[in-house]
Amino acid sequence: MTVPSDRTAIRLGTRASALARTQSELVADAVRRHTGRDVELVEVTTEGDTSGAALTSFGGAGVFVGALRDALLDGRVDLAVHSLKDLPTAPAPGLTIAAIPLREDPRDVVVARDGLTLGELPAGSTVGTGSPRRAAQLHALGLGLEVVGIRGNVGTRLGKVGAPAEEGGVDAVFLARAGLARLGRLDAITEVMDPLQMLPAPGQGALAVECRTDHPLVQLLAPLDDARTRAAVEAERAVLAVLEAGCSAPVGALAEVVEGDDGDELWVRAIVLTLDGGLSVRQSISGPTGDAHGVGTRLAELMLDDGAAELMAIPMTSPSRKQLHA
Incomplete structure (x- = not known):
């Protein structure tokens, strides 16, 4: 392996989408400030970029x-x-997440035609999303809205809102607020979803800066790491790992650092749903920020005790909506 000298530009790998490049430039600017080194972006095409198939088909x-x-x-x-x-x-052998910068707002948002909120959309309106998690939680709200599968970058999905149905148009789409914030498109949002209605994906709104474990950048990137963000996402990802659920599973989780009796502590809440939102297991737990993985693990174990694994195995439930646990 060739280690670049201090005079060599650091090569930062990024996907080619506008959002990916914007996020990478944010990190590149921070690396330049903290290391005094030049950084150049190198575009890398991933499997998800080259196929129009639903993400769930990739496994x-x-x-x-x-x-x-x-x-x-x-x-x-x-x-x-x-x-x-x-x-x-x-874990990826040979690779290390050297930094997790300060997280953007992790909530989901709605971009709807005519400035409407979900509750203002007429029954039967179409809502575009490629996320089973978002679809299941929308079904659970019982608003009578139709979910339409949708893929594409942020600009493509925004362009579908209000377009004719024969051209793939929908009445609304779900997006992550963080992506719109980084792209300067917060003006497009018509509703920010309360986590009580829709818990985000584990890690949503956060970035991971990864490099080879034996690379000097592991130490150089340490100042970019935000301890509170890392604790929160470690807890959320522990929930996902213990549930053995991938990004296509209807699982939401959100951890927040809050003030406890003895200082900062983590408050973590999570939900597992059937694909149609008819059944759900919802739990929350708190614990020390220094034991983020343990807190998330214990929450997931509580959910498994309440039947979370069985829910994820159910392809469809009856139309009636029932919450198993508050």
Whole structure:
């Protein structure tokens, strides 16, 4: 392996989409400030970028990650920036998440025609999403809205809102607020979803800066790491790992650092649903920030005790909606 000298530009691997490049430029700017080194972006095409098939057809986690990790391991790039929610929970041999910068707002948002909220859309209106998690939680709200599968970058999905149905148009789409914030498109949002109604994907809104474990950048990137963000996403990803659920599973989780009796502590809440939102297991737990993985693990174990695994195995339930646990 060739380690670049201090005079050599650091090569940052990124997907080619506008959002991926924007996120990578944010990290590149921070790396330049903290290391005094030049950074150049290197575009890498992933499996998820080259197929128009539904993400669930790929088998879940890693569809946007594998090619970037290959580029890291074979030395084509020195670091890579991922949307943390896209990363598989299993460790990648030879690679280290060197930094998790301060997280953007992790909530989901609605962009609807005519400035409407979900509750204002007439029954039968179409809502576009490629996420089983979002679809299941929308069904659980019981608003009588139709879910339409949709793929594409942020610009493509925004362009579907209000377009004719014969052209693939929908009445609304779900997106992550974080992506719109980074792209400067917060003006498009018509409703921000309360986590009580829709828990985000584990790690949503956070970025992972990954490099080879033996690379000097592991130490150089340490100042970019935000301890509270890392604790929160470690807890959320522990929930996902213990549930053995990939990014295509209807699982939502959100951890927040809150003030406890003895200082900061983690408050973690999570939900598992059937695909049609008819049944759900919802639980929450709190614990020390220094034991983020343990807190998330204990929450997932509580959910498994309440039947979470059985729910994820059910392809469809009866139309009646029932919550198993508050």
